[in-house]
Amino acid sequence: MILVIHAHPYPARSRTGGALLAAIGDVPGVQVRSLYQMYPDFDIDPRAERAALEAARLVVLLHPIFWYTTPAMLKHWFDVVLVKGWAYGEGATALKDKPCLWAVTTGGDDHDYTPAGHHAHPFEAFAPVVEQTVRFCGMRWLAPFVVHAGRQLTDDNLRERAAELRRRIEEQAA
Amino acid sequence: MILVIHAHPYPARSRTGGALLAAIGDVPGVQVRSLYQMYPDFDIDPRAERAALEAARLVVLLHPIFWYTTPAMLKHWFDVVLVKGWAYGEGATALKDKPCLWAVTTGGDDHDYTPAGHHAHPFEAFAPVVEQTVRFCGMRWLAPFVVHAGRQLTDDNLRERAAELRRRIEEQAA
Numbered sequence: 001m002i003l004v005i006h007a008h009p010y011p012a013r014s015r016t017g018g019a020l021l022a023a024i025g026d027v028p029g030v031q032v033r034s035l036y037q038m039y040p041d042f043d044i045d046p047r048a049e050r051a052a053l054e055a056a057r058l059v060v061l062l063h064p065i066f067w068y069t070t071p072a073m074l075k076h077w078f079d080v081v082l083v084k085g086w087a088y089g090e091g092a093t094a095l096k097d098k099p100c101l102w103a104v105t106t107g108g109d110d111h112d113y114t115p116a117g118h119h120a121h122p123f124e125a126f127a128p129v130v131e132q133t134v135r136f137c138g139m140r141w142l143a144p145f146v147v148h149a150g151r152q153l154t155d156d157n158l159r160e161r162a163a164e165l166r167r168r169i170e171e172q173a174a
Numbered sequence: 175m176i177l178v179i180h181a182h183p184y185p186a187r188s189r190t191g192g193a194l195l196a197a198i199g200d201v202p203g204v205q206v207r208s209l210y211q212m213y214p215d216f217d218i219d220p221r222a223e224r225a226a227l228e229a230a231r232l233v234v235l236l237h238p239i240f241w242y243t244t245p246a247m248l249k250h251w252f253d254v255v256l257v258k259g260w261a262y263g264e265g266a267t268a269l270k271d272k273p274c275l276w277a278v279t280t281g282g283d284d285h286d287y288t289p290a291g292h293h294a295h296p297f298e299a300f301a302p303v304v305e306q307t308v309r310f311c312g313m314r315w316l317a318p319f320v321v322h323a324g325r326q327l328t329d330d331n332l333r334e335r336a337a338e339l340r341r342r343i344e345e346q347a348a
Contacts, residue, residue, distance in 0.1 A: 132295065133242060
């Protein structure tokens with residue numbers, strides 16, 4: 001099973017994220033868990049989430065970048081699902097060697113993510129928070145899939161990027 | 175008014191964070207907003223939070239580091255309180271030049287935050303997410319106050335660090 005953990009509070013307003021989700025939602029074996037829709041009061045069920053993770057052979061974290069990292073709901077998922085004794089620490093092997101693909105969309109363009117740009121840093125400077133969370137749990141960190149400036153993409157460009165994400169997932173799952 | 179935005183889901187279990195909060199809670203002019211206790215369902219009131227921010231001349235973000243950044247509740251506070259047109263964007267000046275002090279506690283020790291350590295990076299590698307959030311809103315980023323390995327501090331060490339935080343706040347507010 002390929003587990004897509006999807007975090008967007010208003011997916012209907014998301015052209016870019018919506019296109020990505022549509023492109024991968026019907027890959028054979030995919031299970032999508034849209035956290036904001038499943039848990040409107042942030043009352044994440046850690047056991048159900050852990051069961052889904054245990055059954056997964058590939059984990060995809062799909063979300064827009066909000067304030068340089070995950071939306072709060074996905075952070076809450078990290079906080080309550082990835083606990084000591086299960087996700088990490090002595091004898092914890094639930095996630096060991098599972099590959100994890102971080103698939104994100106940003107509003108900023110390439111220039112924004114430069115020292116002179118609005119965000120003052122390359123995008124990679126913001127990645128360690130999520131990357132090290134994943135690695136600390138023993139997962140295998142794949143090269144992230146990042147779509148910058150989604151709103152500026154033409155429909156064709158967006159279709160190409162979405163197809164690229166689908167290929168990445170199909171290849172990884174093969 | 176000195177606004178302390180405090181985010182800890184179980185403050186009674188936090189020796190280090192508790193000592194810091196106790197040391198600064200009675201500084202004249204301090205208002206503490208403990209987000210997990212105010213908003214148990216994550217139903218943050220953005221207007222009330224913005225009003226508190228507008229009245230503040232110093233903002234302190236006080237929390238433990240969970241998964242290399244803020245607990246989810248403080249991330250949710252960023253997501254819903256710091257919106258375009260108020261916190262940033264054309265004509266938005268609500269937070270302009272307000273100083274902001276990031277005051278955090280970590281479980282790891284200095285060695286953990288090295289390339290060979292458990293966290294694979296110096297602590298500073300994880301700071302840009304919060305720092306750039308604060309800076310993007312036009313606030314003044316003060317040198318962070320970081321207590322590593324709180325559980326390994328003696329009572330005396332902890333009292334010293336707490337007193338240091340109090341001094342930082344008093345000096346900044348003077």
